[in-house]
Amino acid sequence: MYFVELAVKGLVYGCMYAMMAVGLTLVYGLLRILHIAHAGVFALGAFVAVIVANTTGSLALGFVLATAVSAILGVAIYRFAYQPLLAHPPFVPMIVSIGIFIVLQEGFRMVFGAYGIAFDTNPWYVSTVELAGVRLNQVEVAMVIASIVLLVGFGLFASLTRAGIGWRATVTDPQMATSFGVDPIRVRYLNFIFGSGLAGIAGALVGLLNNYVEPTMGGLVSYKALAIIVLGGLGSVRGTLIASLILGVVESYGTIYLADVFDRDAIGFLFLIVVLMMRPQGLLGRG
Amino acid sequence: MTTLARIDDLHISFGGVAAVSGLSFAVNAGEFLAVIGPNGAGKTTALRMMAGILRPDSGRIFFDDQDVTSLPAHARVRLGLGFTHQIVRPFYSFSTIENVMLAAGHRRTESPWRALFERSRQAARDKAAAILERIGLAEQITKSPRSLPLGQRKRLEVARAIALDPRLLLLDEPLAGLSSTEAATMADLIRTLPALGITVVLVEHNLGEVLRVADRIVVLDAGKVLAEGPPAQVMARADVREAYTGVV
Amino acid sequence: MSGYIASLVSVIGINMILALSLNIITGFCGQVSLGHAAFYGIGAYTAAYLSKLGVPLALTLPAGAAMAGLIGIVVGLTSLRVRHDFLAVTTMGIGFVFLGFVRKQKWLGAELGISGIPAPGLDPLVYALLIVAIAGLIIVFCVWTKRSWMGFAFDAVADDEDAARTVGINVPVYKLTAFGIGTALAGLAGGLYVYFARIILPDTFDFVQSIAILTMVVIGGSGSVWGVVASTIALTLLPEVSRAASDYRLLIFGAMLILVMRFSPGGLAAWARRYLARRQAA
Numbered sequence: 120m121y122f123v124e125l126a127v128k129g130l131v132y133g134c135m136y137a138m139m140a141v142g143l144t145l146v147y148g149l150l151r152i153l154h155i156a157h158a159g160v161f162a163l164g165a166f167v168a169v170i171v172a173n174t175t176g177s178l179a180l181g182f183v184l185a186t187a188v189s190a191i192l193g194v195a196i197y198r199f200a201y202q203p204l205l206a207h208p209p210f211v212p213m214i215v216s217i218g219i220f221i222v223l224q225e226g227f228r229m230v231f232g233a234y235g236i237a238f239d240t241n242p243w244y245v246s247t248v249e250l251a252g253v254r255l256n257q258v259e260v261a262m263v264i265a266s267i268v269l270l271v272g273f274g275l276f277a278s279l280t281r282a283g284i285g286w287r288a289t290v291t292d293p294q295m296a297t298s299f300g301v302d303p304i305r306v307r308y309l310n311f312i313f314g315s316g317l318a319g320i321a322g323a324l325v326g327l328l329n330n331y332v333e334p335t336m337g338g339l340v341s342y343k344a345l346a347i348i349v350l351g352g353l354g355s356v357r358g359t360l361i362a363s364l365i366l367g368v369v370e371s372y373g374t375i376y377l378a379d380v381f382d383r384d385a386i387g388f389l390f391l392i393v394v395l396m397m398r399p400q401g402l403l404g405r406g
Numbered sequence: 407m408t409t410l411a412r413i414d415d416l417h418i419s420f421g422g423v424a425a426v427s428g429l430s431f432a433v434n435a436g437e438f439l440a441v442i443g444p445n446g447a448g449k450t451t452a453l454r455m456m457a458g459i460l461r462p463d464s465g466r467i468f469f470d471d472q473d474v475t476s477l478p479a480h481a482r483v484r485l486g487l488g489f490t491h492q493i494v495r496p497f498y499s500f501s502t503i504e505n506v507m508l509a510a511g512h513r514r515t516e517s518p519w520r521a522l523f524e525r526s527r528q529a530a531r532d533k534a535a536a537i538l539e540r541i542g543l544a545e546q547i548t549k550s551p552r553s554l555p556l557g558q559r560k561r562l563e564v565a566r567a568i569a570l571d572p573r574l575l576l577l578d579e580p581l582a583g584l585s586s587t588e589a590a591t592m593a594d595l596i597r598t599l600p601a602l603g604i605t606v607v608l609v610e611h612n613l614g615e616v617l618r619v620a621d622r623i624v625v626l627d628a629g630k631v632l633a634e635g636p637p638a639q640v641m642a643r644a645d646v647r648e649a650y651t652g653v654v
Numbered sequence: 655m656s657g658y659i660a661s662l663v664s665v666i667g668i669n670m671i672l673a674l675s676l677n678i679i680t681g682f683c684g685q686v687s688l689g690h691a692a693f694y695g696i697g698a699y700t701a702a703y704l705s706k707l708g709v710p711l712a713l714t715l716p717a718g719a720a721m722a723g724l725i726g727i728v729v730g731l732t733s734l735r736v737r738h739d740f741l742a743v744t745t746m747g748i749g750f751v752f753l754g755f756v757r758k759q760k761w762l763g764a765e766l767g768i769s770g771i772p773a774p775g776l777d778p779l780v781y782a783l784l785i786v787a788i789a790g791l792i793i794v795f796c797v798w799t800k801r802s803w804m805g806f807a808f809d810a811v812a813d814d815e816d817a818a819r820t821v822g823i824n825v826p827v828y829k830l831t832a833f834g835i836g837t838a839l840a841g842l843a844g845g846l847y848v849y850f851a852r853i854i855l856p857d858t859f860d861f862v863q864s865i866a867i868l869t870m871v872v873i874g875g876s877g878s879v880w881g882v883v884a885s886t887i888a889l890t891l892l893p894e895v896s897r898a899a900s901d902y903r904l905l906i907f908g909a910m911l912i913l914v915m916r917f918s919p920g921g922l923a924a925w926a927r928r929y930l931a932r933r934q935a936a
Contacts, residue, residue: 153742200916210686211919213742214872217865218911225905342746342861349743378758385754388747392732395744399735457820483822495817497810508810512822514803518831521804570822 124253125371131259133367134266135328138321139344140351140359141270142193142314148290148354149310151209155216156196157318158341159223164189164319165326165336166231173239178327185323186316193315194308202307220341227334235333238326258328265324269317270360282309290354339384346391352401362402366390409471410435410605411487411574416455416465425451426462426629433574433607436600440616440637441609443626444649449609450492452626453576456607457489458482469574484516488572488604490563492579496551502562503547506534509569534569541565541595557588564596574605581612593619617641625649660778664850666890667785668843673870673886674792674879675839680868681877682796682805683832684812685733686742689749690840690867695859697722697841699756701848702768711774715845722841723834730833734826749864756856767855774849785846792839796879808832812877862904869907873914875923885922 139161146154164185172181196219204212247256277283282305288296289306297303325340326332347366351358366387373386381389394402411433418426426448433439441449454460456467458479467475474482479489496505508515511530515521538547541561551559560580567575580596581589593615599606600621610616616623617637624634627649633640640646676690697718704714729748733741756762763769774781799805807828810818815825848854874885889907893900918925 147739151739153739200912204916204919207919209739211915213686214868215912215915217868218908218915221865221904221908222912225902225908229902229905338861342750345743346747349740353739380755380758381751382754382757385751388750389754391747392744392751395736395740396732399737399740401740459816459819478824479819480822480824483820489820491817491820495814495820497813497817499809499813508806509821511803511806515807515821515823517824518804518807518828521807522799522802524803525801527803527806566821 125375126368127253127255128259129368129371130364131255131263131367132370133364134263135321135325136340136343136347136367137270137360137363138262138266138317138324139340140347140363141273141356142318143341143344144348144351144354144356144359145310145314147348148356149307150201150205150212152201152212153209153216153345154196155213155341155345156200156219156223157193157315157344158337159220159227160189160193160196160315160337161318161322161325161340162223162227162332162334162337163192164322165332166227166236166322167319168323169236169238169326169332173236176240178240182320182323185319187319189319189322190312190316193311193318197307197311220337224334224337231332231334233334235331235336237331241327241330256328258324262321262324262328265320269320273313286310342384343387346387350391350394350402358401365402407434407437409433410469411456411607412468413452413456414466414468416452416462416467418451418455418460418462424629426455428630429465429626431624431631431634433605434622435573435605436603437605438597438600438619438621439605439607439624440620440622441607441624441626442611442613442616443632446628447626447649448629449626450578453489453578453607453609457487457576459489483512483570483572486571486573488567488570488575490560490567490575490577490580492582492609494556494559494563496559496562496566498551501548501550502543502554503531503534503538505551505562506537506565506569507531509566510534510537512570534565537565537569541568542591556583557585557592560584560592561595564592568599568604572604574607575599577606577608579609579611581610581615589615656779660782661850662891662894663782664778664785664846666887667782667789668847668850669867669870669890670789670883670886671785671792671843671846672840672867673874673882674789674796675836675843676867677836677871677874677876677879677882678796678799678839679832679836681871681875681882682799682808682812683829684808685730685829685832686738687745687836687864688742688861688868689729689745689747689752689864690836691859691861691863692749692752693722693726693837693840694844694847694863694867695752695756695856696725696837697844698848698854698859699762699768699844700841701845702771702854703762705771705848706768711849714848715842718845718848719838719842722844723838726837726841727830727834729837730830733829733833746861746864749859749861753856753860756859765856767853769853771848771852771854773852781849785850788842788846793879793883800879804828804831866907869911873910873921875921878921878923881921881923881926 143154143157146152167188168181168185171184172178200215200219201212247254248260277287285301286306286309289301289303293303347362348359351362369390370383370386374383377386409432414430416426416429429452443449455462458477466473469485469487507527507530510533514524538544543558543561546554546558551562564580581592584592589612596606597619620637623637623640625632625640625646632649633643633646672694679685679687700721701714701718704717732744736744757765807823810823811825811828818825870886870889871882875881893903899906914921
């Protein structure tokens with residue numbers, strides 16, 4: 120049963136990674152930019168959630184505001200940092216993104232302190248649920264449910280609504296889409312709103328999961344999300360989702376079996392490098 | 407007539423669709439060979455396989471009786487094979503003359519170790535200036551390719567290829583996008599190359615110019631050779647005209 | 655006072671070697687590397703480990719450089735396989751794999767690193783001058799390379815790899831050359847750091863360090879030798895000159911990255927060139 124437990128825990132982490140990674144792959148697919156600042160959006164969501172929850176006592180409000188504030192930050196980053204630099208090679212906006220990430224992380228450290236903030240009341244953390252002999256706490260369950268609901272919702276949106284189809288068209292062939300009347304700017308805003316909002320929710324959930332929020336929490340998840348989007352084939356949402364789950368599980372087993380050689384964070388990247396050497400286009404990327 | 411290059415039973419597919427299936431033809435030393443055919447016939451694909459930019463799924467490519475099928479593009483350049491792209495690719499961060507200089511000095515970049523100790527760019531500069539003069543770009547040598555109109559960029563592409571001292575030059579639609587006067591000038595320019603010792607293989611859609619300047623034509627259709635021979639003879643064939651119905 | 659100066663000069667020298675070495679990979683040859691600190695670390699750990707076994711400085715420094723260069727070439731081989739965009743993440747990954755490995759290895763001191771490294775056997779000021787001399791040689795090498803045909807070929811590879819192939823440039827070999835030289839020099843910096851600090855910790859070679867090195871390159875002007883020299887000196891001195899700057903060091907780095915790339919992506923060098931061109935025109 121240990122085997123199963125590792126797999127389940129791995130999938131839970133995979134869902135968390137997926138919520139982060141989807142935002143990244145959406146940005147890459149549209150703009151060819153590695154949106155490293157996404158880590159800051161994630162952490163901001165967590166901070167907003169914990170502060171709102173602690174001040175107002177309402178976790179729900181915390182989540183709502185986390186989503187909203189993260190979405191706004193994401194769009195602002197696009198508008199003021201990326202949009203003016205689209206004519207430059209992607210290296211340039213990527214460096215700006217790294218700068219933004221550093222500024223955000225340091226900003227959090229200066230404002231909230233290096234040790235972070237804990238949730239005053241966190242009912243979900245304590246209560247657990249048993250599923251096929253594996254003990255999961257409510258936050259982990261919420262994470263899985265949230266990711267499924269949100270991603271399926273996005274999938275439906277992308278295939279069924281006008282805006283969604285317009286978005287998909289823009290990603291595949293921007294010029295063609297524009298000639299059909301799709302507004303590329305609106306598509307980009309939509310992209311960042313959804314991706315960043317998702318990251319904000321993920322941040323809030325991870326904060327709940329660990330029971331506290333600290334300034335550097337965005338970094339590690341973000342690095343792994345970057346590895347994931349490469350594994351999944353940059354720009355492919357489906358690939359990203361699958362790669363997220365795979366990474367979660369690989370990390371879960373890897374931490375146990377490679378515990379003496381590498382630490383947890385290295386395992387994901389090691390896996391990425393090994394895969395890339397065998398399949399340079401990623402696990403699911405097109406050749 | 408000596409055979410300078412030969413392709414033998416080439417096959418390549420993209421995403422399950424065969425672009426080239428069992429393609430074979432030879433290139434004679436000193437000739438001006440045009441490869442024509444309707445859209446999707448596999449002309450550019452064949453040329454790119456000869457240049458080493460694409461790997462065929464099966465088949466062989468010979469240059470000077472040497473099997474170059476597994477040689478990478480840069481190695482084929484060193485053997486004397488030049489190539490120009492359909493969509494021109496100058497080095498945009500270099501000036502016009504620097505683009506040609508790099509090619510003119512290709513012997514110096516053969517190995518990094520050797521390149522480290524080669525400092526002088528004067529010889530390459532002189533050679534590049536001479537080529538650019540002959541090709542009509544003398545006024546543009548310090549300009550960035552970004553500021554050149556398409557016709558001049560195409561000439562730059564050809565100049566750069568010539569500077570490699572190739573024995574065989576593969577040109578991918580050098581006339582595409584040019585006005586009729588520019589196309590005629592370019593065709594005349596390329597026509598002079600065999601006399602300078604450069605065998606030319608040209609893929610083109612602009613039949614008017616091609617039929618005027620080519621020694622021999624190979625017609626491709628659906629990834630195979632349909633006909634080959636002197637222009638007048640080939641174009642008189644019914645099956646060739648049929649393949650082109652609506653295009654000519 | 656002379657101890658402080660020796661210290662400062664040593665740090666500037668080491669940073670300069672690091673920045674110039676990354677400049678060869680990213681600036682000259684156009685290969686993004688977000689994991690450069692790993693090679694700094696490989697050189698440092700190699701030199702540190704050997705020094706504790708009694709191997710003299712004259713051998714540990716080249717050993718560190720060689721180890722870093724060798725692994726750098728292996729990493730360079732990955733750059734050949736993957737696309738441009740992938741390279742950034744892959745090199746970032748190399749950094750994490752190195753860190754993750756070193757943190758777990760007991761024989762390398764795990765989380766506590768290696769301490770008690772023997773002294774270099776030179777007066778601190780003399781050691782500082784040694785570092786500066788080495789940095790000076792590297793500056794000469796970089797300027798030489800830029801003017802040589804190797805620099806010309808690098809420029810082509812950085813501009814358009816496929817076009818470079820069509821002018822006969824063996825792109826893979828040139829990329830590996832850039833990686834090999836750049837990483838070996840980073841390893842050399844690592845060895846020099848070891849005798850300066852006398853103790854090394856894994857965290858010194860983390861992603862933040864890779865970004866700090868990248869910052870020095872980018873702000874100076876990726877590809878420009880003098881730009882990188884100037885920015886390294888400025889960015890190293892800044893925390894010394896201003897106490898506030900020291901506390902907010904990382905914040906300032908981040909802000910500078912944003913501002914420089916947003917308004918002058920070619921860095922200081924490009925700004926200087928524009929300024930001089932305007933002066934000439936006037």
